[in-house]
Amino acid sequence: MSPPFSKKTISISQNHNTLICTACSAKGGISLENSILRLENITKVYSNGVVANKDISVNFQKGEIHSIVGENGAGKSTLMKILFGIEQPSAGKLYLRGEERRFHNSLEAIDAGIGMVHQHFMLIPSFTVAQSIVLGMEPRKNRVFLNKKAAVEQTRAIAEQYNFDIDVTKKISELSVGAKQKVEILKTLYRNAEIIILDEPTSVLTPQETEILFDELEKFRKLGHTILFISHKLGEVKQISDRITIMRNGESRGTFNNAEISMEELTARIIGRELISSYDEKKRDWPEKTPVLTVEGLCLAHKGQTRLEGISFAVKRGEIFGIAGVQGNGQDELIRAVAGLSGHTAGAIALDGTDISKLSIKKRREAGLAYVPEDRMLDGTAGEASLGDNIISTYFERKSLNGPLFMRGRRINAEARRLIKEFSIKAESPAQKIQSLSGGNIQKVVVAREHNTNPKCLLAEQPTHGIDIGSAEFIHLRLIEMRNAGAGLLLVSADLDEVMSLSDRLIVMYEGRIAAYFSGTKGLTRSELGYYMLGVKRQTPEEIGGALRD
């Protein structure tokens, strides 16, 4: 077990309102003429009884970058959905340019000059950039026929106006993630959006792409657009925002001028305490660092396309082996092949020296493999099922939970209660439907379940993707604990901070191949990794071979 460590906590005063600048109070008269969008006492209750927003009042100014920060489940996304007309508020008012409005759907919001760039892009791969941008309001010839030429000209003009470097005749499928995001932003501009909502825009970007995005956002601000920036990454929020609204438990915890709030205070207000700055001191060495999972020459071809090529590495006992890379470069295929959810064309996968590549998922699990999947709602849980049912799914046949004929409900409940307590899952009872929990708590259920099988090797795929900072830290500590106890962990993450702070060794994947291998993370920089992630640099096969050899 790990020794106790000191956690610096900052107490949060109840009267945090004293810190709110006068300009952002809805009733403060000074800035009202500069206000473009004002929310007054917005409350939203979902049909499953979850109160996602409670009494939220914010005033968004013209020409500002306004960040909304908070843990997952804090209600940021719901608030944005209300602004964009996807959800209807249960109570409260929304004023646009001083006029009370209510958007029944997103089309009305778009007409009113609000644009939204979703975290997951809404683009059609076979369309060109120009087609994608004009989709839904295409220029026409004689009112009936598409005017393709005008579409190209108009989109080119708008790209030039905002200094976007993009070829509008290219197909979406040929674009990088960063370029796709540009298309999404251009789409909102083409629809004359004055207010642009960006939902976690940097989560899919490399450090270099993020810098470019920020330059563009600065430009929009100068042109008088209002940017609503939703993010988990506080460093970026501090870098770019004019003002910051903090949300917690569905309520607003105040709006602050960026200059008036320190990073530490921001964190403390979001999660109620400070984060651990480094995980290094939590790590303990495991005596026998023998390989537990060996992947050799793994290849996968799908519909004539090479998805994985010659992937070789070994995960040792008592280490976290990281895989960094932009999403969609073969990490998913690799993990699914190891877990047994999909096949592979060639290569060997061995767990503890025995070949598992032909075994069923169940047999692989019995051999000591556990898996935290990327999508907790699709693979990781059954949303309609109870927490208790979800937390035993990978070991429901265990003797202690079963009698000769029947499952032992009481024991299952006791086990679920124990895990709820041990993983501090915020839930009312094991009978609660799992989908009524927040994302972070659902993820904790998944981790608790996989942890409970006491695996030799854990595949952790984006283990903290899209969850709150507090839960993410908790999960990280649990992973390190498993590592310290001698398990081998294979960690896939698009979040560079996560891979770099947790991994003992790591590889970078690019286009289905290993682009780089690092035997440690000391002295490794984000931009160095970024070059390998973007395919700008690639190590020699000799260097990459270390992933298996070391």
Added chain:
Amino acid sequence: MTKRKFTLAGDTAFETVKTILAIFIALAITFCVLALTCENPVASFVTMLTGPLTKLRYFGNVLESMVPLVFSGLACSLLFRTGLFNLGIEGIYYIGGVICSYIACQVFGNSFTHPLVAILVPALIGGVLMLIPGYLKAKFNANELVTSLMLNSIYLGVGLWFIKTYLRATDYSSTASPLFTDTATLPYLIPGTRVTIGILLAVAAAFLIYILLFKTRLGYQIRMTGLNPSFARYSGMNAMSLFLLVHFISGFLGGVGTSVELLSIYSRFSWVALPGLGFNGALMAMMGKNNPIGVLVVAFGISYLQIGAEIMSRSTTVPVEVISIVTATLVLLISAQYFLRGWREKKLLKEGLLHV
């Protein structure tokens, strides 16, 4: 962990409120129709609602007509729970009935072994026949709705051919089997009615399936696979064997259901078209939210209304079909996800169940 305090907007309570309100609305609509079309709407309405309770024989009618619905409802709910939309129970009811009748027409054993064999054999064959769409689904991912509907027609054709060729009564004007042997019919439970021990079998089956679903490992796998097949697969469950097993149990229930129905109420097999009992099972499953006990309750309720409507049609000018209005409204309101949602949200807001 705190226990959530009781509220009408809670999950189970909300479903109950919703169902009761749906029944009221359905009856109100029926009353309006009666008021517009018949001479004495109040009396007709009261007859429809209380008729089955006025005579033991009428109440017996309710019980006897719910038996086949319970079995087909259970068979369907098991399939639906697994995420399989299979309507093949209809065909099993037909072909199972043919097999049951064949056995029932033979001279065999005594009054215990004869019905036992006449029920078990069609049940086993029904189970095996259901494996066909199950196998096609598990192996080739063939849409079970399409294959099961096609098989229904095939079973009807094969069954008719069998009856006409091997089992046709020579002393009877239309296509039908000879009279069943006396030993084959099920013993009566309530004197003066046609209620046989079939009703006991139906109730027992509902409780068995309930236990299977909620207390056993197989039931756990069925529920998880039905709720999220990707999750079940990820967890290491084997969908292929599960699909086959569920199909078998479902076909088995279908075989029992049709046999019990024939051996309780009929004296010879005379179905020349699909009986519709299997399709009604899908309705029971849906309205009972795929819960075995729910199926039992719904089958009773629907049978009750049906018999009530029949009694009413005998004493008034109202046709028995009026009951379809009630059923249709109920199906609509119970299956409608958004029904009462706004009310629930407001109530939750007011009660301040503020757990984010």
